[in-house]
Amino acid sequence: MSPLYNRRRELRELQERERQGETFWTESFSLETRNRVQLVMLSSTGGRDYRTLEAAVQYLLADLGQLHLPLSRSDARDDFFSYLSECPNEMVPSVIEAFVQGYTRAFEQNARIHAFHSGASYTETLIPMSKELLSELNRVLAEDRVAFELVDGEMVPFASRELHIEVTQPVLRLLASAGWERVEMSYQNALSELARGEGANAITDAGTALQEALVLLGAEGNQIGDLTTSAKRKGMIAAHDAPLLQTIDKACRWVSADRSNTGDAHNSSSASRDDAWFTVHVVGAIILRLSSQTLREEDAR
Structure with a gap:
């Protein structure tokens, strides 16, 4: 998705300041960045699928060793995106990875169900992870100068x-x-x-x-x-x-x-x-x- 006028202006100003020697790369995730990440997730078919977010929440809970997320509302979609907005900064990469794993699991389960009923091969009905979705998530990180890149489902810090x-x-x-x-x-x-x-x-x-x-x-x-x-x-x-x-x-x-x-x-x-x-x-x-x-x-x- 191409940035609108004001965003393009902000990005040009940012690039100009970088040309003058300033650096803006950070491992922090501002609220604006988290919001942009959420909007990208919701823009995909998998991101709107309840099974994706339910699986993502389960991955997060297993990672945290908890039975429910803070301020749980008993709705996977609300729980997941509320946690993305409010979680500690160091947890945001895990939230993004959980979304990717949840997305993958949801489509794998769907493919297995279709294969069972149709007799087709599981791999024939499997829908791969959207390349556009991954590209858009990385675009948000790069434009906001967040020093991470999503590579093969993992958030890789530039420092490494x-x-x-x-x-x-x-x-x-x-x-x-x-x-x-x-x-x-x-x-x-x-x-x-x-x-x-x-x-x-x-x-x-x-x-x-x-x-x-x-x-x-x-x-x-x-x-x-x-x-x-x-x-x-x-x-x-x-x-x-x-x-x-x-x-x-x-x-x-x-x-x-x-x-x-x-x-x-x-x-x-x-x-x-x-x-x-x-x-x-x-x-x-x-x-x-x-x-x-x-x-x-x-x-x-």
């Missing part, structure tokens, strides 16, 4: 993600410095596209960031392939570095070709979130390496 600590954060700090504005804008765009689940757009923006970085550092050319050849010739990269840059070039070409085949840049679904995260992190690592090498050469002079 080496790539975020070792690549993304240092790149953003580097790109906030003078002279890197064009590179920074493209890299921020890639992160924003990731937050919205737009894998193809994120890959394209990451490729643009790499192009801008190579041009900034002195390479010549209009495409990553030409820039890579120039960077190699000028000694900016070693021969064994070139294939890595060529991989990014191929990813961008793949996305472009896929869009040409589908005829719609906004509906290109072949590039997954994982594809985009890989590309964004690799580009970030390359930019860090290029910049550090340039700084070492300047210091040597």
